[in-house]
Amino acid sequence: MLNVFVLANGRLVQEEIEDAAGLARARPVWVDLEAPSPVEKGWIAARFGVTIPEDIVDDDLEESARFYEEDNGELHIRSDFLIGGEDAPHNVRVAFILKEGVLFSVHAEDLPVFRLLRLRARRTPALIEDAKDVLLKLYDADAEYSADQLEGIYDNLEQVSARVLKQDVGDQAAGAALAAIAREEDLNGRIRRNVMDTRRAVSFMMRSRMLNAEQFEEARQILRDIDSLDSHTAFLFDKINFLMDATVGFININQNKIIKIFSVASVALLPPTLIASIYGMNFKAMPELDWSYGYPFAIGLMIASVAAPFIYFRRKGWLR
Structure with a gap:
């Protein structure tokens, strides 16, 4: 042009x-x-x-x-x-x-x-x-x-x-x-x-x-x-x-918040995993067989082991 x-x-x-x-x-x-x-x-x-x-x-x-x-x-x-x-x-x-x-x-x-x-x-x-x-x-x-x-x-x-x-x-x-x-x-x-x-x-x-x-x-x-x-x-x-x-x-x-959720979950699930592992061992006297309250006690113990870390984390403010 x-x-x-x-x-x-x-x-x-x-x-x-x-x-x-x-x-x-x-x-x-x-x-x-x-x-x-x-x-x-x-x-x-x-x-x-x-x-x-x-x-x-x-x-x-x-x-x-x-x-x-x-x-x-x-x-x-x-x-x-x-x-x-x-x-x-x-x-x-x-x-x-x-x-x-x-x-x-x-x-x-x-x-x-x-x-x-x-x-x-x-x-x-x-x-x-x-x-x-x-x-x-x-x-x-x-x-x-x-x-x-x-x-x-x-x-x-x-x-x-x-x-x-x-x-x-x-x-x-x-x-x-x-x-x-x-x-x-x-x-x-x-x-x-x-x-x-x-x-x-x-x-x-x-x-x-x-x-x-x-x-x-x-x-x-x-x-x-x-x-x-x-x-x-x-x-x-x-x-x-x-x-x-x-x-x-x-x-x-934002990414740390996501990682924190997985970290808290993994820490909270460690105790019940340990309890389940112990109860799953082949002992001569197994609580769930020799004791009528064996299964309820094991389940309750695992629930308590999960709740305890969450209560502790919440008081520390790590879940906010």
Whole structure:
């Protein structure tokens, strides 16, 4: 999909492009390619002289090749952007190419950060003045999106805390809590990776001296916002570990209760087993044969031997 954006009256406006002729007439500031087809790549190469290779968004790209400048002046940046939500959060690699005042972005999926920037740019005048502003605003929106996702983790962990710490936790409830905690831990880790990657990209833009004074200050503000997110992710890691340990502790308590029942039962059944074994021995004078009260006495003795441990355990509080 080919999305072309131009500046009109200080606002970012999307133009409908249906063929190469329409692209040739456009004077874009941002060209966004979502899973581009070979035909669309050919249009870009013919119109702007930018070649987009097949492996431009590969995840196995070397770290040293994520930020560099070509001899022809093309600036290349590879960044990861987060897709959150309840279902399978993940990071998506985006390739940026900045050439002759036009920003090209290539990615395989639609991204919430890109939708957010398009919405803001249409509604807010003078938000964007050139292609570098588009790139900075994307990183700014990415930091804000990460902050929103962190707030969602806070809310979800509060619900897990209410279930784990304020209610009786059975095995089923503990399993559900562990699954929820694992999901939030995965999302928190992805957010931390995402803000780390954004910090590297913004730092590269500042070091490359491609920004003017106003954009440089905006980049510094983005870095400060990212630094403020680090403490939140660290706190959430600690909270997740605490809830994980608490939930596992409740599971161990429930298992210990089951083991305690078997332990008490085995201890209580030892005396009657011993009595039955003694009475089952082949003595010359067997009580159950030589004494008319032999069987009732043996049965009563076994019942008493069972009751005595239970009474003792109950007084000690071991049966609670």
